[in-house]
Amino acid sequence: xxxxxxxxxxxxxxxxxxxxxxxxxxxxxxxxxxxxxxxxxxxxxxxxxxxxxxxxxxxxxxxxxxxxxxxxxxxxxxxxxxxxxxxxxxxxxxxxxxxxxxxxxxxxxxxxxxxxxxxxxxxxxxxxxxxxxxxxxxxxxxxxxxxxxxxxxxxxxxxxxxxxxxxxxxxxxxxxxxxxxxxxxxxxxxxxxxxxxxxxxxxxxxxxxxxxxxxxxxxxxxxxxxxxxxxxxxxxxxxxxxxxxxxxxxxxxxxxxxxxxxxxxxxxxxxxxxxxxxxxxxxxxxxxxxxxxxxxxxxxxxxxxxxxxxxxxxxxxxxxxxxxxxxxxxxxxxxxxxxxxxxxxxxxxxxxxxxxxxxxxxxxxxxxxxxxxxxxxxxxxxxxxxxxxxxxxxxxxxxxxxxxxxxxxxxxxxxxxxxxxxxxxxxxxxxxxxxxxxxxxxxxxxxxxxxxxxxxxxxxxxxxxxxx
Amino acid sequence: xxxxxxxxxxxxxxxxxxxxxxxxxxxxxxxxxxxxxxxxxxxxxxxxxxxxxxxxxxxxxxxxxxxxxxxxxxxxxxxxxxxxxxxxxxxxxxxxxxxxxxxxxxxxxxx
Numbered sequence: 404x405x406x407x408x409x410x411x412x413x414x415x416x417x418x419x420x421x422x423x424x425x426x427x428x429x430x431x432x433x434x435x436x437x438x439x440x441x442x443x444x445x446x447x448x449x450x451x452x453x454x455x456x457x458x459x460x461x462x463x464x465x466x467x468x469x470x471x472x473x474x475x476x477x478x479x480x481x482x483x484x485x486x487x488x489x490x491x492x493x494x495x496x497x498x499x500x501x502x503x504x505x506x507x508x509x510x511x512x513x514x515x516x517x518x519x520x521x522x523x524x525x526x527x528x529x530x531x532x533x534x535x536x537x538x539x540x541x542x543x544x545x546x547x548x549x550x551x552x553x554x555x556x557x558x559x560x561x562x563x564x565x566x567x568x569x570x571x572x573x574x575x576x577x578x579x580x581x582x583x584x585x586x587x588x589x590x591x592x593x594x595x596x597x598x599x600x601x602x603x604x605x606x607x608x609x610x611x612x613x614x615x616x617x618x619x620x621x622x623x624x625x626x627x628x629x630x631x632x633x634x635x636x637x638x639x640x641x642x643x644x645x646x647x648x649x650x651x652x653x654x655x656x657x658x659x660x661x662x663x664x665x666x667x668x669x670x671x672x673x674x675x676x677x678x679x680x681x682x683x684x685x686x687x688x689x690x691x692x693x694x695x696x697x698x699x700x701x702x703x704x705x706x707x708x709x710x711x712x713x714x715x716x717x718x719x720x721x722x723x724x725x726x727x728x729x730x731x732x733x734x735x736x737x738x739x740x741x742x743x744x745x746x747x748x749x750x751x752x753x754x755x756x757x758x759x760x761x762x763x764x765x766x767x768x769x770x771x772x773x774x775x776x777x778x779x780x781x782x783x784x785x786x787x788x789x790x791x792x793x794x795x796x797x798x799x800x801x802x803x804x805x806x807x808x809x810x811x812x813x814x815x816x817x818x819x820x821x822x823x824x825x826x827x828x829x830x831x832x833x834x835x836x837x838x839x840x841x842x843x844x845x846x847x848x849x850x851x852x853x854x855x856x857x858x859x860x861x862x863x864x865x866x867x868x869x870x871x
Numbered sequence: 872x873x874x875x876x877x878x879x880x881x882x883x884x885x886x887x888x889x890x891x892x893x894x895x896x897x898x899x900x901x902x903x904x905x906x907x908x909x910x911x912x913x914x915x916x917x918x919x920x921x922x923x924x925x926x927x928x929x930x931x932x933x934x935x936x937x938x939x940x941x942x943x944x945x946x947x948x949x950x951x952x953x954x955x956x957x958x959x960x961x962x963x964x965x966x967x968x969x970x971x972x973x974x975x976x977x978x979x980x981x982x
Binding site: 582 | 908923
């Protein structure tokens with residue numbers, strides 16, 4: 404009994420936090436500041452507790468399984484959630500519905516945990532839905548803004564459509580194999596046409612969630628319309644969770660179809676990198692810009708996955724960790740600036756260094772890491788991804804990816820140029836940094852520098868991943 | 872009855888749903904079409920579940936019993952209901968802000 408509880412410790416912790424928040428919400432009125440302090444303390448405890456009492460095993464006839472790698476992935480996600488929660492302090496301080504925000508957000512986190520741990524197509528599907536449906540409600544959180552409800556509408560329609568495709572694929576997979584359990588599927592997969600078709604549909608469902616190019620159309624609109632904190636959650640945490648599952652599903656369940664999915668990944672990653680980069684070149688809204696840059700980043704991740712080796716899964720998890728730190732540092736600055744001044748376009752950031760030197764440096768380091776400039780962790784992340792992809796000796800793919808890294812320098816450094824060099828009559832005024840967002844930004848910067856330079860992080864992830 | 876009929880029916884329903892989502896402009900009808908897609912999947916799962924149950928009866932303990940497919944259907948129904956309830960709530964919010972449920976009006980977010 405105790406062992407079963409320990410296996411599900413992270414899920415139980417999130418459920419406990421949700422219930423504590425419900426009780427607090429029903430109790431006497433508290434000011435937003437006390438409430439935010441309580442929530443952030445609980446989330447911090449959740450992250451810390453995630454590192455202890457690790458165990459390995461399966462529950463409920465393999466519906467739920469856990470191992471140190473999954474625990475690490477969940478810890479990465481809880482850490483990201485904590486950082487976002489601390490960063491959105493300035494935004495939520497004056498908001499009317501803080502408890503609801505956290506309850507919805509944490510239910511999506513719970514869904515992601517179950518999705519990562521699910522050992523059955525049913526459990527995986529339920530986790531996926533639990534992680535997307537509340538997110539649409541959260542995207543509508545600026546209740547009076549038209550853009551916000553527009554974003555929520557687009558998110559719920561595209562996610563419902565994509566889960567429809569996913570389910571159709573699953574039903575055909577069930578029809579041809581007769582099982583839903585992940586550990587029994589590989590033996591039953593023989594590469595028949597119907598199975599390949601089912602796999603294509605499943606892949607389309609996944610591609611929607613991680614916004615791979617033919618299925619990326621919702622991304623920019625949703626990112627622009629949703630509140631900034633929700634945008635950063637969408638682009639980092641929910642994308643990261645689906646990527647973790649994507650790697651593990653491709654490398655274990657669909658291993659017999661490796662030949663088929665290598666070709667698909669090859670095409671998708673090329674399209675994703677090129678189109679993501681081309682559209683990022685001409686954006687002026689900061690959130691749209693980060694949306695397209697995140698599409699391009701997913702393209703690089705797909706190259707890493709296509710390597711189909713232990714290096715592939717290691718480098719993907721490592722890159723997602725780095726991506727969480729660097730993207731959250733960039734979004735943290737945008738959240739702060741937009742909460743206080745309401746400015747969200749890149750041209751507003753001209754002369755940002757004059758008024759906010761610290762924030763300007765943080766944003767610059769984050770953009771350097773996203774672009775992949777050597778001392779930051781982003782360089783090592785992308786290097787390992789390309790190394791993993793190069794194992795297949797598909798030099799055309801690697802060359803195009805490397806060329807696209809050069810293109811991406813242009814648009815990342817364009818922002819840096821605007822911050823440091825361009826003159827502006829009315830620069831963004833000095834933005835106050837309360838303690839919590841400041842701490843969160845410092846954690847991100849330490850993460851950006853440390854994950855690259857301390858090789859222990861990479862080695863630790865490598866020791867947990869299974870050989871292909 | 873052979874399984875082909877069920878599969879063809881389900882695939883047709885699914886295609887109608889997909890075409891509806893891609894072409895219709897009324898948000899409520901789009902949600903109906905998503906429901907149609909999900910129900911096509913339900914039909915397919917039940918049909919396959921019966922198929923696997925048949926092989927289970929023939930081969931004894933060798934095949935899968937086919938129960939999990941039917942169980943899956945219940946969960947899909949529950950999730951679809953949750954999805955639509957959130958979706959309708961968002962449509963209400965959209966109607967308040969835009970005064971329309973036509974998704975052609977959702978073009979404020981363009982550069």
